Amino acid sequence: MNAAEFSKKVRSSEIDIVEHIHKVIEKCRKINNDFNYFNTISDELAIKQAHEIRNQIKNKDNNIQSKKLLGIAVSVKDSICVQGVESTAGSRILKGYRPLFDASVVRKVREQGGIIIGKTSQDEFGFGGFSVNVGVGFKTPKNPFDPERSCGGSSGGAGGIVQKADFPHIALGESTGGSIAAPASFCGVFGLCPTYGRVSRYGLIDFGNSLDKIGSMGKTVDDTALLLDVIAGHDALDSTSLNAPKEDYGSRLGKGAGRMKIGIIKEAFEEGNDPEVESKVNEGIEKLKENGMECEEISLKLPIRYGLSVYYMIATSEASTNLAKYCGMRYGAAEKLEGNFNEYFSKVRSHNLGDEAKRRIIIGTFARMSGFRDAYYIKAAKVRTLIIQEYRKAFKKFDALVSPSVPILPPKFSDIEKLTPLQNYMADILLVGPNIAGLPHLNVPVGFEKGLPVGMLLTGDHLQEGKLLQIGSIFGERK
Template sequence: MRTQDFIQKIKSNEIDIVEHTHKAIEECKKLNKEYNYFNAISEELAIKQANDIKKQLKQDKNSLKNKKLLGVAVSAKDAICVKGIESTAGSRILKGYKPLFDATVIKKAVEQGAIIIGKTAQDEFGFGSFNVNVGLGFEIPKNPFDKTRACGGSSGGAAGITQKASFPHIALGESTGGSIAAPASFCGVFGLTPTYGRVSRHGLIDYGNSLDKIGTLGKNAYDAALLLEAIAGFDNNESTTINEPINNYTDSINKKRNNIRIGVIKETFRDIDGKVEKNARNGIEKLKENGAKIEEVSLSLPVKYGLAAYYILATSEASTNLAKYCGMRYGMSEELKGNFNEYFSKVRSEHLGTEVKRRIILGTFARMSGYRDAYYIKAAKVRAKIIQEYKRLFKKYDALVSPTMPILPPKFSEIEKLSPLQNYMMDIMTVSPNLAGLPHLNVPVGFEEKLPVGMMLTADHLEEGKLLQIGSLFDEE
């Protein structure tokens, strides 16, 4: 059932919201045993929210008629704080942390009638491309099409449940360097990362402040647009939010648009799996059939240097952000022993996973006196050049196209053989739009060996509407 039809049925009482939510939660529990998509299922909260809606429908139906998400199940990546529900960002160091407040996106979604069903699995603090870098004691989510393969990361649980849920559901994910696009591609769903600052991050457990963006994942472009519409906008609690009007993103869907100009980034088709290339080319062909003007473009600097600039900047920011986890005010703690350096080091070393330690060390190094200019400052300058190069292309094109990932969803046994650097290289397509804060959307374009392939569309700042409009050409029906 389409989400928009479901909402109508809730409003007209054709579907009992409480009964429906019970069923949805049972399905999540069952799926979780098999696929590990949730770090926490918020059953009690979801049922309470459903009961509140049911009561309100009885009392004053009219007051709910404009609710955009009435009764729709929404899951939140574990890094997004939900009041009273354990929120760990996938890390053992935050085990037991139950936030005292809701993130702005949760507040806004619930105001529109959403039902919060749980916290989805992710790489620890978002540090990964396959969702295998989970925190100590956490389970790795499995690909919905083949349980021996990865979901992609870091919003892996979000993408997996979006693919598997039989009930209307939209996910809140988060991307720093590709953490929405990558899992969306591997799980065959739509994943929208909005412009940096379009959505408030108040209540997001952060990774890199100049990069983090909360976005949406849905079974189609409409769902992704619907949730974005509910959560976008300026927030008094978040000084990096953009104070510009929010478009009616769902209105953009399926609207015919003439003269779409698409730039195909030629460098992103080099050195990739031929099966990915074939499907991405089919996607481009589909755009052409729908009247888009297709041209090949070059984006050599971002493709060649984006990865290095991204990992230096992201780990630098992460290494300062993660300094706050020290076993003092919330999360894991130990018996207070030794001086504070000894105590903090002990707690951090015991409860942080290997990839987290690796990134803290890399980022601390890149900011250290003697190396700062050569790494951190240099990367920030390269970032400025990358942004310039994109801006130049958006004078001529509505959207740029590349494959989302260079490979098909890999087997866990294949991932084990990759070195950290080889792991980072998988983000080659996604890091640059993230560095430039540009909205980008994964659209599923086909299947190969029964595994989904994704194509990525990137648009200029604040052009989410255009992006979703083009993306909706790939909606089924």
């Protein structure tokens, strides 16, 4: 049963929402014991919301007729603020932080009757592609198909719970450099990262301001489109929010995509892919052709060759400034006030930030330092311009571009441990391009190899989320 059908049954009282949510919370606890998908399960809030909905139904409140997410369980990546619910972005430095407000996306979900079930686990502040860089004292989420393997990151908990939940559920994820598509790929679900600015970032605990995007992750393309439909749109509270008309994403599903032109990114198939991943993605491309789409190879040199360098220079530079605000004073972790300002701030930050956060702060601070700024940060911003131009040229000809989402099958934790930080970053190689250029991209599950899911990446031009979902809807059963 997809989310929309479930809402109908809640509306007609065929399903008692309070009983249902009690069961959902119970199930989440059980799953969490084995897989670590939640940093916090917001049982009190969820049950309170369920009671409110039950009362509205009992009182025949007309408002419930139009609510698009009525009774649907929605999980929220821990970096997105939920009023009164601990929101840490997976970092010990925000332990105990209970925001005084809802992020705009959370407000919109609640207005449409969605029930917030908890905060999903992630790499600290989003710093990773495998969800192993969790903050000090946090647990690493495990792959739903093999607990010895990674579920991708950084929205790892989100991807995992979308796959494991046997109840209607959609997840709010967030991507800075691939953090929606990577876990969606490793967990075998749909993950849509929208155009930069399409969804408000207000209330997101930011990582890289020019890169962060909140998006949706669902078991079906319908669920994914439904949540995007609720959260997309202009928001005066986010000065980078795009004031462009919003599409009805659901109306494009199942329409076929016969006349569309698809570009197969040449460099994404040249080297470094697991053969299993490549063969499944090739099957996906065959399916596009069978559905009447015209597929043609296109060369995109810059994003694949230089994307990682551009991304890590810009993302760490922005992160190092963003994380400067965490100093143990106004909220989050605090310690005894001792020493002068610098001594106190350094103490709190050194105790409470994890290794990868420290590394990225150092890289980003270095890249912005006088004497190095032009060679690293500004240089990266210039190559970013060229990358955006290269994509723009491609979209003059094509409706969407195709590559694998991640070149490898979900790796074992024991293998990830052996990687250097740079080798870790390499997993994002096919995902950083669309993120640098702020392009919408969708992970489509295209099957299994060795019992593990493989994802194909569809990238579209700015504001073409609808087109991607339309193409995505030819994959898998649309229940």
